[in-house]
Amino acid sequence: MTNPLRAALGAGRFCYVVELVASALTREARLLETASGLARLPQVVAGSVTSYAGGAMGHDPLRVAAAARARGLTPNIHLTCVSQDRNDLGKTLADMHALSLENVFALTGDYPSAGDQPPVFDLDSVQLVHLIDELRRGGMVFHTMVAVSPFKYTEADCVYQYVKLEKKIAAGADAAVTQVGWDARKFEELKRYLDERGLRTPLLGNVYVLGPKTAERMATGRPAGCWVSPELLAAVRAESEAKDGGRLARLERAARTVAVLRGLGYAGAYIGGTHDPAQIAWIIRRAGELASSWEPLAAELRYGAPGGFYLAAARPRARRGRRDALPRALDRLGRLLPVTRDTPLRRALTRLLAWIDRRPPAAALLERIELAIKKPMFGCQACGNCVLGHLEYVCPQTCPKQMRNGPCGGTDNGRCEVVPNKPCIWVAVHDRAKASGSLEGLKTYLPPPHRQLRDTSSWINYFLDRDSRP
Ligand code: SF4
Structure with a gap:
């Protein structure tokens, strides 16, 4: 059986992965309806099934993944290091292999939002990628995605994200997905960082369809690692005054971001913030229309931190x-x-x-x-x-x-x-x-x-x- 995600990345064909948030609040039946709709979009090569999103338990990602596949959508399963030791993680991977579920998104995971006992973090994400690679060498088939955040505006945070990505790649990562962010200079910085080191690992840029409620939350830095600047928050608030509640404006921003990613040489877009196949189809079509004008769009996608750190502006190392x-x-x-x-x-x-x-x-x-x-x-x-x-x-x-x-x-x-x-x-x-x-x-x-x-x-x-x- 071919794996559309691996095939598209291998062939250098720009592709889309859509995040399916399998949280306890989303009905499983609804998730599977979404999976059926996404399976009808040829550019969508996988549905990325979350596990432990936002630090809380959701549906069993393996069960959701197997059901999504039965509806024609290739799953990409989030596997986090939260509250699972290396034996548990190895067992989950063996179960995935037994079910011929090949795509794994290896993550550290959010710190649990509830619980009296400190959680187990037996492995970190780099060690998890190593574990997956060991199992691969033992004959199991996995395609491993990892995360990276270029949207860090202090030098130590930013540089260490890139160093850690290099470690993940050396450990066996096949592709990397960015954290959410709305700053084209940072998307470009990450791509350049890998290019300068001769690393050809495909990158997928995170494209989040940002509504006002999520923007308000991210403006306070929640969930951890997601950040919306005051300027972007003001723009989203203003858009939400429109008759459609800002729906068209946020889809347009998502499509523009996809166009920028294509122009920068990203391998694909990782779409989150919507489960609606019609909206995903709209973004894909509109991004195609905007492809040739990606440079001016990149100049507009500048919701970074004023005075924040950019690698190109790095000063020589301290004495x-x-x-x-x-x-x-x-x-x-x-x-x-x-x-x-x-x-x-x-x-x-x-x-x-x-x-x-x-x-x-x-x-x-x-x-x-x-x-x-x-x-x-x-x-x-x-x-x-x-x-x-x-x-x-x-x-x-x-x-x-x-x-x-x-x-x-x-x-x-x-x-x-x-x-x-x-x-x-x-x-x-x-x-x-x-x-x-x-x-x-x-x-x-x-x-x-x-x-x-x-x-x-x-x-x-x-x-x-x-x-x-x-
Ligand atoms: S790494 Fe060294 S300093 Fe830290 S807990 Fe282990 S033994 Fe102690």
């Missing part, structure tokens, strides 16, 4: 002297006492730690000493798989989603999605790496930690080669 004192001192110590390669010191410490490890009370005491030192310094949470040296001495366990390969898409001007008054930990990682001229090092893949090592000494685990590290 080394601006790096924090702590990472500098620790790096210096590492050079004075080399243990990352085979040295007499490493051999002596390995013997000592092996001796301690054979005596459980001594090993437990060492773990408590390690925690007493590292908790106040780094916020250590005794994961037992220390990667401080790979992350500019920022502990990844202090990220509420416990990610190891870079920030999620939910950051808001350098602030955390989950604790908004707290800076995102990845800003410090970026800034320190930039100051030391080691941004390239952030592209190193960090595997998931071995959870069974929790509450054991990472020093012992390191010297006895038990831990999980690059």
Whole structure:
């Protein structure tokens, strides 16, 4: 059976994927009616079935996907790392394979909006792409999409999004979809970033049919990672005064955005904000009419943050002297006492730690000493798989989603999605790496930690080669 999504992207044919929000509020029967309607549009190559959209449970995406396929629409299933550990994710992927559901959209996922217990984020999205790739090498067939947000207006947020995309591509991503946004310069920036690095991964631009209610919500930064500028909000409010409530204006904006994406060389459009096949058909037709005038339309699609960061305007990297004192001192110590390669010191410490490890009370005491030192310094949470040296001495366990390969898409001007008054930990990682001229090092893949090592000494685990590290 051919996969229209893979076929269109492989052939370089501009295509459309439509998001089907399988939230608890949408009746399943209605979703499937939409699927039937979309299946009749030849340019629509897949329906993207959400899972856990906005941080809340919805319908079972596999069941919705299988039913959509029965109605002629190829599904693309959102698979998030929320509240599923690596075994659960592997099982879901095995179920998808058994059902011949090939298209997977690998995401970190929104932080749950309810619940007393902190959720499990056993893997991050890069590790999930790795897991999918391993299963592929074992014979399962998957086409993997990933997300990226160019719509970040501080340097650390923006650069790290691109670094993380490179990691996802290296891990096996087949295509990338942008977050929602209405800024042609950012769409162009992302495309240029990949082109300059010779990365041919197809990009789909997110085209959201923006009505007044959603615009009001996104103007406050909700859902996390979605942002509507005050100018765009004012435009949408004014449009909604029209007799049709602004319907034609928002479809026109969507069609113009599609025309801009085609002009920029995107592989397709990912349409959200409407489940109405007639509206999708209108957007597709109108985007075709506008194709030749995409450049002036791009000049109009400028709802970015005034004074915000754009990669083209990046200043030369900061001088080394601006790096924090702590990472500098620790790096210096590492050079004075080399243990990352085979040295007499490493051999002596390995013997000592092996001796301690054979005596459980001594090993437990060492773990408590390690925690007493590292908790106040780094916020250590005794994961037992220390990667401080790979992350500019920022502990990844202090990220509420416990990610190891870079920030999620939910950051808001350098602030955390989950604790908004707290800076995102990845800003410090970026800034320190930039100051030391080691941004390239952030592209190193960090595997998931071995959870069974929790509450054991990472020093012992390191010297006895038990831990999980690059
Ligand atoms: S990475 Fe693990 S061991 Fe290292 S500081 Fe963080 S919680 Fe502690």
